[in-house]
Amino acid sequence: MQVNGAKAIVESLIHLGVTDIFGYPGGAIMPVYDALFNAHKIKHILVRHEQGAVIAAEGYARITDKVGVCIATSGPGATNLITGIADAMLDSIPIVCITGQVANPLIGTDAFQEADIIGMTVPITKWNYQVTKSEEIPHIIAKAFHVAKTGRPGPVLIDITKDAQFGEFEFDLSSIGSFAHENPVVAESELSQAAHLINEAKRPYILAGHGITIANAEKELVEFATKTGIPVACTLHGLSTIDMSHPLYVGMLGMHGNYGPNVLTNEADLIIALGMRFDDRVTGNLNTYAKNAKVIHIDIDLAELNKNVRAEVAIHGDAKEVLTELINHVNPNNHAQWINKFKEHYTLEHETVMHREVTPQPGHKIKMAEVIHKLSQKTAGNAVIVSDVGQHQMIAARYYQFKDPKSHITSGGLGTMGFALPAAIGAKVAAPNREVIAVIGDGSFQMNIQELAVLAQEGLKVKILILNNEYLGMVRQWQELFFEERYSFTALMNPDFIKIAEAYSVPSIRIDSEDQLDKALDTMLNADSSFLLEVMVEKQGKVFPMVPAGCGVSEIRLS
Amino acid sequence: MNMYVLSIITQNTLCVLQRVAGMFSRYRINIEHINISRHTEELSYWNVVIYSEDERIELLTRQLTKIIELVEVKIIDKVPLEA
Ligand SMILES: Cc1ncc(C[n+]2csc(CCOP(=O)(O)OP(=O)(O)O)c2C)c(N)n1
Numbered sequence: 001m002q003v004n005g006a007k008a009i010v011e012s013l014i015h016l017g018v019t020d021i022f023g024y025p026g027g028a029i030m031p032v033y034d035a036l037f038n039a040h041k042i043k044h045i046l047v048r049h050e051q052g053a054v055i056a057a058e059g060y061a062r063i064t065d066k067v068g069v070c071i072a073t074s075g076p077g078a079t080n081l082i083t084g085i086a087d088a089m090l091d092s093i094p095i096v097c098i099t100g101q102v103a104n105p106l107i108g109t110d111a112f113q114e115a116d117i118i119g120m121t122v123p124i125t126k127w128n129y130q131v132t133k134s135e136e137i138p139h140i141i142a143k144a145f146h147v148a149k150t151g152r153p154g155p156v157l158i159d160i161t162k163d164a165q166f167g168e169f170e171f172d173l174s175s176i177g178s179f180a181h182e183n184p185v186v187a188e189s190e191l192s193q194a195a196h197l198i199n200e201a202k203r204p205y206i207l208a209g210h211g212i213t214i215a216n217a218e219k220e221l222v223e224f225a226t227k228t229g230i231p232v233a234c235t236l237h238g239l240s241t242i243d244m245s246h247p248l249y250v251g252m253l254g255m256h257g258n259y260g261p262n263v264l265t266n267e268a269d270l271i272i273a274l275g276m277r278f279d280d281r282v283t284g285n286l287n288t289y290a291k292n293a294k295v296i297h298i299d300i301d302l303a304e305l306n307k308n309v310r311a312e313v314a315i316h317g318d319a320k321e322v323l324t325e326l327i328n329h330v331n332p333n334n335h336a337q338w339i340n341k342f343k344e345h346y347t348l349e350h351e352t353v354m355h356r357e358v359t360p361q362p363g364h365k366i367k368m369a370e371v372i373h374k375l376s377q378k379t380a381g382n383a384v385i386v387s388d389v390g391q392h393q394m395i396a397a398r399y400y401q402f403k404d405p406k407s408h409i410t411s412g413g414l415g416t417m418g419f420a421l422p423a424a425i426g427a428k429v430a431a432p433n434r435e436v437i438a439v440i441g442d443g444s445f446q447m448n449i450q451e452l453a454v455l456a457q458e459g460l461k462v463k464i465l466i467l468n469n470e471y472l473g474m475v476r477q478w479q480e481l482f483f484e485e486r487y488s489f490t491a492l493m494n495p496d497f498i499k500i501a502e503a504y505s506v507p508s509i510r511i512d513s514e515d516q517l518d519k520a521l522d523t524m525l526n527a528d529s530s531f532l533l534e535v536m537v538e539k540q541g542k543v544f545p546m547v548p549a550g551c552g553v554s555e556i557r558l559s
Numbered sequence: 560m561n562m563y564v565l566s567i568i569t570q571n572t573l574c575v576l577q578r579v580a581g582m583f584s585r586y587r588i589n590i591e592h593i594n595i596s597r598h599t600e601e602l603s604y605w606n607v608v609i610y611s612e613d614e615r616i617e618l619l620t621r622q623l624t625k626i627i628e629l630v631e632v633k634i635i636d637k638v639p640l641e642a
């Protein structure tokens with residue numbers, strides 16, 4: 001079949017199973033848009049800013065096992081992708097970004113809308129490549145998907161010159177070639193060493209991370225924990241790998257994690273780190289981190305092993321495969337006394353923080369935690385929560401009772417404000433039957449607010465919950481605690497979000513008193529359309545517990 | 560502080576120099592000497608001399624291994640330097 005490069009791109013995507021892509025047109029990608037015009041097997045979702053496209057592709061990938069795809073034009077279209085690509089790199093999200101580029105003879109001439117996007121994205125892509133010959137397209141696109149998805153996933157960018165999109169060639173699916181991938185083989189000796197440590201440990205502790213989700217190892221995690229009786233804490237990205245009502249689940253790790261899970265890290269005698277990378281937001285000061293524990297570290301990325309924390313047993317492998325093996329090597333056990341310690345710490349945290357945060361106080365403004373707590377009850381933990389970045393993000397992570405896998409989507413590594421709306425759009429496109437709720441701060445909302453237009457145009461029933469404190473709340477909290485209350489440029493005079501929603505044809509309501517909360521949440525959840533609920537919350541709330549930057553996990557503050 | 564000599568094999572492609580060199584600068588390791596030559600049409604052989612602490616070089620070589628176009632990286636010499 002004689003086709004041009006643009007048609008070859010679209011045919012290759014279809015061949016690779018792509019059904020949805022997010023994008024924004026422009027001169028250097030127009031041949032591809034022309035090829036998409038009649039490509040009925042691919043649905044294209046038109047965003048309003050290329051950052052929306054790349055983050056929507058991330059949301060799509062985060063809720064499924066598929067690779068997210070976005071396309072953009074050269075120059076400003078391509079540079080607008082950069083934040084999302086960096087986000088996908090830090091959070092290990094498989095996406096493929098296809099950008100148009102000026103024609104090959106114009107490269108290097110400062111041509112109109114020429115930007116060296118390959119050079120710019122080298123440090124934030126797992127792989128990138130510039131295509132200048134049409135014939136290369138089928139193989140390179142297939143390789144992009146392979147690289148994005150295998151091993152530790154990550155973003156790939158393919159830059160395709162306009163002349164390569166126009167060039168005709170004989171397209172043959174067999175020219176795609178095939179790519180083999182095998183996960184690292186785990187040595188029996190490593191498994192038995194690990195099992196020995198696990199069987200001997202008195203206070204063993206499982207730290208579950210994003211790797212569990214990526215490897216689809218949720219079932220194995222629960223089976224392993226249940227057999228060994230070992231308590232499980234989750235990182236921010238580990239949330240929703242285990243039903244939070246599971247008796248072995250003890251809470252979230254990290255800066256705004258739960259009290260017990262942080263403090264007891266330093267009492268554990270064995271840490272079993274599963275698909276997590278000891279990020280500084282999890283460990284705090286490394287010099288005082290887990291000093292009483294031996295460490296078993298299991299990760300698909302060799303470069304993560306012994307990077308931040310030395311491991312007695314470092315297993316390079318896929319979490320699902322390693323756990324499947326390990327389950328057969330360990331002895332049934334239980335650690336009731338040790339788990340009781342977590343319960344005692346939980347009681348303390350509940351009494352000093354959580355109870356106060358979720359209980360309405362007459363005459364006071366609604367608190368963020370009350371809203372999330374109610375939302376959690378009303379949805380029975382069955383919704384997908386897509387959170388933005390700030391206090392509301394930490395509150396959503398802390399107070400929503402996650403039940404099913406892949407129900408917590410957030411920008412963890414990069415902390416990209418503006419993430420939630422486009423990510424929720426991508427998630428809803430990928431999983432139309434799941435209840436997708438974006439929890440967004442008033443500051444973050446205004447970073448990608450233009451994507452509201454997509455909801456109406458695509459008829460997407462995304463629910464938006466704005467927790468409006470009229471502040472860049474998380475920064476304000478740090479100013480209060482660490483900068484002597486000098487609130488330098490963190491107060492926001494916001495636009496009327498209800499009028500904005502109306503202009504974008506998104507039904508909406510705003511509430512600011514306690515007695516409206518139940519009904520408002522019901523209205524949002526029952527809406528058979530997109531819906532925006534704006535809750536005016538306490539302005540100067542603070543998220544606690546908190547491990548102050550630079551402190552050890554034992555120095556976690558309850559107030 | 561040690562002097563290290565690294566031997567690297569990569570695919571012979573356009574962007575690979577930037578990717579590999581970028582990894583060194585990201586770890587704030589200065590390249591003291593570098594030699595890259597075409598071995599076959601597909602492969603380039605590199606010889607790189609750097610000064611570094613032990614831990615960083617281990618991390619660096621593991622990160623280098625993740626570069627898709629990189630075939631192999633080996634530390635072929637280590638010379639302790641006077642403080
Ligand atoms: C793009 C970007 N710019 C700046 C920051 C720094 N930052 C982190 S949280 C935050 C405040 C977020 O405000 P809002 O969305 O209103 O959430 P709140 O903390 O008030 O819940 C800021 C400015 C960031 N994470 N991302």
Ligand SMILES: [Mg+2]
Nearest residue numbers: 441442471473
């Ligand atoms: Mg705010």
